[in-house]
Amino acid sequence: EAQVTQNPRYLITVTGKKLTVTCSQNMNHEYMSWYRQDPGLGLRQIYYSMNVEVTDKGDVPEGYKVSRKEKRNFPLILESPSPNQTSLYFCASSHQGRDNSPLHFGNGTRLTVT
């Protein structure tokens, strides 16, 4: 089944404790991206990657890191989480270079930082 898999679904952590949210897709998509969703703000892009070893900042990159060592994986790293990073996070992927290719989303990771 074609899908984007995020783990974990729920995560509660404390301020300053490094964490990684994993994301993997099995559709051979070139493009991958991370979004955060907050009430009243919609979805905002954190980082994106157009291919292996190519990453770039989105609208709200502060406090986050990403890597794209393999085409299928795009982990999101919070080196020192803070309470304002409490949010619902989505990983997404699509084909690059195809205007009508929708973003396929993972099921989301609900992160709480205390």
Add this chain to the structure above:
Amino acid sequence: AQKITQTQPGMFVQEKEAVTLDCTYDTSDQSYGLFWYKQPSSGEMIFLIYQGSYDEQNATEGRYSLNFQKARKSANLVISASQLGDSAMYFCAMREGPGGGADGLTFGKGTHLIIQP
């Protein structure tokens, strides 16, 4: 300025009625794509429908259709014969530029649709 504007934070609609969810967009690109997503209370993001800026006909997918008015820069989602399961958040999104663009999709803030029996 917001690139995607959804002016209806919430809507209540009777079951079996048709629903129109508004979306206006702002871009100077000639080539762009417009998308609608549904987010039920379980949280996942479900792709519904796509409209390309050069498409001459309005997109349709089952009970979903997109009322695309290019000159007005609007891309309203129409749901015919609404069902209780249509209750969800709905997001309008845009991809600018040819070839997919580097910035993924820009999303509106969403409309919370509640279908009443």
